[in-house]
Amino acid sequence: MRKKKKNKQNTGSGKNYYPKATLSEQDGLLVLHLGTEWIQGAMRINNPVEIVLEYIQQMMMWMLFKKQPAHIVQLGLGSAALTKFCYHNFPEAKVTAVELNPHVINICHESFYLPPDDKRLRVIEGDAMDYVRSQARKNNIDILQVDLYDEHALAPAIDTPEFYKACANCLTPDGMMTVNIFGADSNRHKSLEAIYGAFDAVIWMPEVHGANIVALAFKQAPGIAFSELYDKADIIRLETGLLAKRWVDGLQEWMRQQIENVQAEEQL
Template sequence: MLIKRKSIEAQANTKSGVNNSPKRKVKYAPVTLSEMDGCRYLHFGTEWVQGAMRLRKPDWLELEYAQQMMAWMLFIEKPQQIAQLGLGTASLTKFCYRQFPHAQVTAIELNPSVISICQTMFKLPDNDARLQVLEMDGEEFVNETSRYGTLDVLQVDVYDATARGPVLDSAEFYQACSDCLKPDGIMTVNLFGDHPSYLKNIKAMKFVFDQVICLPEVHDGNVIAIAFNTKVKFDFAALHERAAQIKLSTKLPAKSWVNGIQLAMQN
């Protein structure tokens, strides 16, 4: 999804003449790993990276796109309910769980193997009173009416092995996401800027949400969209001050998020 690296298993299969590339219709893609320069990477049987963890800093957000998924912190300082669709290496889930000790953090993942490998290889904590990792379809999660109006933050990162675009991208899906958020709630979505799915997703989000801002592209095409349930007036002086606070407390490059929002507003 972010970086094209062949996993250890994929390399071995190529050398032996075995082709295990999953088809798009396979429900559960094979989960594979690779390591390089102190980082462990998650793959779905292909060279596409689905997430990363620095072994010496397991709770750090290693990839820039994952850092940008936290841009909602500029606007929401003390979230009570945070949900994540698509577990990846559990980097966002772990970060939110550690950073916001008073928040309920829920992660939704369809593939049970991803949950298992996050627990064994990516330091995902066990479920407790504040953390719930649920094995279910993200679309079903957001369509449960009992969740409507409950979330401060929704982070959406739902890709399959081919990493050609989010697997959930309809206006109906984004409407359900909006319904789950509080009136001042925010959704961040990981998109693929150089793929036709990008415009489809942006159009669907803009149809549903009052305001959608896209940060500058990072990695091999990743673009993070920030969708606001209620349109906001940007006070950039205040945002830069808030960014400095985020940088001090988390070391995340929040100033670049503010600069990215300013750039988006000019275009």
């Protein structure tokens, strides 16, 4: 997440307080804020379906491990970049987004080309914790994408072991969760520890945009060779334009660091 100047506001109304959805425009990008200068999402005006920010692209790295999910859920709508991308690129999948702030939902429809609900797309105004706790979600979701931040963007808005366990319970046996972890280094370690406690395996990308780290959590750890991942990355690049080779490079770097950490501990 980075800072840019804001210049327009969508205040909305309602008896509950929600941060204002605000917009700025620069270099052909329309940028979403929540009443502050923190970026909550962005869209290229001449290509509304493209995923612009690199960490948002990384939220799609589950594509290396699963080709045709039946149900994709986004917790935290942002500028609807992931929701639109999944809706347009996975025509056989059901796509659901859960967003607490009605102003965000409204501005995504008005300014970010979020399609109206139909038989495949559903946008729910509601609490992410309530959504994943529901027994109706158990073993129901193939892919869960989590990007939950308030207007201050200091740390994930929901970041407890109970939340991540509920997320894992929602997933099908081979389901996966990607989650954006942004904030102080101490908060990051707390987040990863909570995710580790709920999932069979967790990997993450190198930091981008100054402080964003995207983690990929598996309900059941996969067994795949890097050569196969690079082959899949080439296909993803050709079909979607996403720079998926960078994801595999990042995973190799993650593995190298893990090996170095183990070796360092053994020498103590």
